Amino acid sequence: MSQSSLGKKLQPAKKAWKRFARTVESKFHNLNLSKAIKVIKTSCSRLLSYCSIRFFHPFKKHSLTRPHYRRYHCNRDFYGHYYSNKNHVHNNFSAIYIDQLYSEEAAGSSTSSLQAKHFHAENNSRDKQVVDEQVLPRKEDKEKEKVLYSIEDAWREIVAKSPQLRPVDERADEFISNFRQEIKLQKEKSILEFEEMLARGQIGYALVPMIARGVMLGPDQPVILHLLDIPPAAEALNGVKMELVDAAFPLLKGVIATTDVVEACTGVNIAVMVGGFPRKEGMERKDVMSKNVSIYKSQASALEKHAAANCKVLVVANPANTNALILKEFAPSIPEKNITCMTRLDHNRALGQISERLNVQVSDVKNVIIWGNHSSTQCHDVNHATVKTSSGEEPVRELVKDDEWLNAEFITTVQQRGAAIIKARKLSSALSAASSACDHIRDWVLGTPEGTWVSMGVYSDGSYNVPSGLIYSFPVTCQNGEWKIVQELRIDEFSRKKLDLTADELSEEKALAYSCLS
Ligand SMILES: NC(=O)c1ccc[n+]([C@@H]2O[C@H](COP(=O)([O-])OP(=O)(O)OC[C@H]3O[C@@H](n4cnc5c(N)ncnc54)[C@H](O)[C@@H]3O)[C@@H](O)[C@H]2O)c1
Structure with a gap:
């Protein structure tokens, strides 16, 4: 002060x-x-x-x-x-x-x-x-x-x-x-x-070395990083640029560190949006929404005008689903299938909890689903999840043999993981969020393995009776740079209620965001 x-x-x-x-x-x-x-x-x-x-x-x-x-x-x-x-x-x-x-x-x-x-x-x-x-x-x-x-x-x-x-x-x-x-x-x-x-720029700081090392786009893909932050953070951003140069990443062909949104968006093929206005003590939900709506409105215009054709966008900053929706509204020439939000961290957290419970490699667990909002109303569905065992793939429910744990403690642990990390680290999740952002883009661009789906917040087309016009997390498979919602999965009554609840919350958020616009 x-x-x-x-x-x-x-x-x-x-x-x-x-x-x-x-x-x-x-x-x-x-x-x-x-x-x-x-x-x-x-x-x-x-x-x-x-x-x-x-x-x-x-x-x-x-x-x-x-x-x-x-x-x-x-x-x-x-x-x-x-x-x-x-x-x-x-x-x-x-x-x-x-x-x-x-x-x-x-x-x-x-x-x-x-x-x-x-x-x-x-x-x-x-x-x-x-x-x-x-x-x-x-x-x-x-x-x-x-x-x-x-x-x-x-x-x-x-x-x-x-x-x-x-x-x-x-x-x-x-x-x-x-x-x-x-x-x-x-x-x-x-x-x-x-x-x-x-504590600023936590996810961004963890993310850039991962991209520069090829974690996001593979070990053969050179990259040029455009880093954007607000003017008060310009000096810190420049420090990050210096560190990237000092790390001498072989795949890193250039770094642009700027506070000019147009310069940041010019020519980009992939935009990972981690900048946003956090909710501060005493702030109303509407005030936070209004700040983020104006950020995403201006970034949408810059992306629409200056990004490369077919630019893929991943919104990480909260409220991630609704920020992505605003971005879609204000960048009408960017195809809606190119605008997504991140629920991969929740997906990965669910995989992690099951692998710990069953004492198996996390890479052997697959096909959990996060439905809906990246918020506490999201639905964690393990009804189709499997684990690779010596006798083939087996359903998670049959291996865990404890529905009570799966329907209660497992859900709350995943749901409250972010808060638990803040409590322990005194900072929010950064490493796991950055790694999940890399997973999201990598699977989208390079494709999901055969028989495996992942969770992504995408523009709803009415599948599973989710209202269209929301950015909602679904199970998707990806091929040739395009995602597709996995269809015809059986939804039990327990999950159905949760799918509707999280959809209602997203509709409310959408209405709030539109009220901020007017
Ligand atoms: N979707 C998810 O799974 C998930 C997980 C973790 C965190 N998050 C969210 O991701 C966001 C980033 O988290 P963090 O821990 O890195 O936050 P942070 O506060 O450490 O970093 C945010 C950065 O954004 C910058 N910023 C603010 N307004 C900006 C603007 N208008 N343009 C450009 N940059 C701007 C800030 O200066 C800061 O450097 C938060 O909104 C957080 O809630 C989402």
């Missing part, structure tokens, strides 16, 4: 302090305590200037410098490391936060409060003392403490002598507590923004 934006955010607090000081002043005039007013007024203004210097100064030199930060946040190791490194470099100052300036006071006399403060200061945790000693000369520290104590002591003495001032005292406590809370929230927000910035 920049100094100026923090300065702006603290303005109301400063004003409130001034108002508060004026209120106190008027009360004191009534009580004829003019000397005490002067003490409070000077102390308040010194306190505010103290806050300004010590709170803002570090942000001037380096944002987020704060040695004590690790005590407040869960991502301790990362920030502990980050901040301690920074403090070695900038060890001539220390960020002081408002919440430390106003310590919680127990009721009692001013003397005991003073003693408590000294006791607290001297018995602070060991690492805090070490950091404090590194960053502030002790004498200076003590002088500043004196300023703080004199304000609070003077105030307490006055309140003790004048019971009519107690409401003012309570308001002061309330003000301090609100102010402290506000500062804490702002601090947390700025850390989250920073964390988000560091």
